[in-house]
Amino acid sequence: MNTIGNYAPDFEIPGIDKQVYHLGSYRKQFKAIAVVFMGNFSSNVDSYIEYLKQIQTDFGDRGFTVIGIDSNHCTEPIAESMEAMQKYATEKELNFPYLRDPTQDVAKSFKAKVIPTVYLLDRDAVIRYQGRIDDRTETINQANHDYLRDSIAAVLEDRQVSQNYIEPVGDEIKWRSK
Numbered sequence: 001m002n003t004i005g006n007y008a009p010d011f012e013i014p015g016i017d018k019q020v021y022h023l024g025s026y027r028k029q030f031k032a033i034a035v036v037f038m039g040n041f042s043s044n045v046d047s048y049i050e051y052l053k054q055i056q057t058d059f060g061d062r063g064f065t066v067i068g069i070d071s072n073h074c075t076e077p078i079a080e081s082m083e084a085m086q087k088y089a090t091e092k093e094l095n096f097p098y099l100r101d102p103t104q105d106v107a108k109s110f111k112a113k114v115i116p117t118v119y120l121l122d123r124d125a126v127i128r129y130q131g132r133i134d135d136r137t138e139t140i141n142q143a144n145h146d147y148l149r150d151s152i153a154a155v156l157e158d159r160q161v162s163q164n165y166i167e168p169v170g171d172e173i174k175w176r177s178k
Contacts, residue, residue, distance in 0.1 A: 004164045008035065008125045009109035013069070014078075015099045016086045021067070027125050031063035032155040034148065035119045036133075037112040037173065039072045040088040044170040045116050048133050049092045055149060056096045062156050066096035071107035072115075073176040078102050107173055117168040120151050120161075128155050131166035 012022045026033055036052060038045040056066045074081040082100055089098045101107055110119055120129035129151035136143035151161045 002165045003111060003119070003127050003130055006127055008119060008121045008127050009106070010125070011101075011106045011109070013099050013101055013106060014082070015097050016082055016089055017097070021097060021099050023125065026065065026067070027121075027123055030065050031123050032059075032128075032152055033064070033121045033125075034066045034152065035110070035121065036066055036068050037071055037107060037110070037115050037117045038068045039070050039115050039171070039173075040084055041072075042115050042171045046092075048116055049094070051133065053093070053095050055152065058149075059152050059156065060095075064152055064156060068094065068096060068098040069101050069106060070098070071101035071104050071112065072174040073104065104173075104176060112173060114168050114170040114172055116170050118148055120148065120155060122155050128161045129164050131168045135166075 008023065010023050012020055015021050023033075034055070052066055052068070056064075070085055078100065081102070085098055085100060116133060117131065118129070118133055119127050122128050129147065131147065133148045134143040135145040135147070145163075147163060147166050151164070154161045
């Protein structure tokens with residue numbers, strides 16, 4: 001579901017560092033924000049972790065940040081789920097905030113369906129890109145189109161994003177049953 005040009009829904013959710021993250025305060029600090037729906041137990045996400053860390057490193061000093069959000073339903077209490085996320089972040093040496101969406105309201109409001117899915121926001125929280133990170137299938141060397149990197153560069157340079165929506169592929173978000 002394409003949400004390009006819409007304002008991103010605001011959120012206030014906990015991070016693995018026990019801080020509460022509010023999108024509104026991030027908008028004041030950064031010119032571009034990549035909200036990436038991800039999870040601890042997805043080979044599709046795992047294949048992009050090094051890439052996301054490199055993007056954070058490459059663009060971090062230019063007014064950009066990645067924010068990872070895990071919205072998958074867990075049967076264990078939030079403290080245990082946060083502990084699993086902390087372990088994952090430590091093992092993968094994440095260099096960006098990793099947040100928990102325990103109610104799944106953030107994923108629903110963004111209309112996220114699969115992980116990984118990225119939403120690139122500008123300073124005004126307008127969604128400028130949505131979808132896949134790139135077009136690779138198994139290794140980064142197979143990518144012909146680097147959708148996220150190209151979109152970040154465009155937003156930081158105040159240019160139009162050339163391809164603003166690419167259907168995401170990955171694992172379905174695990175939704176809580178009603």
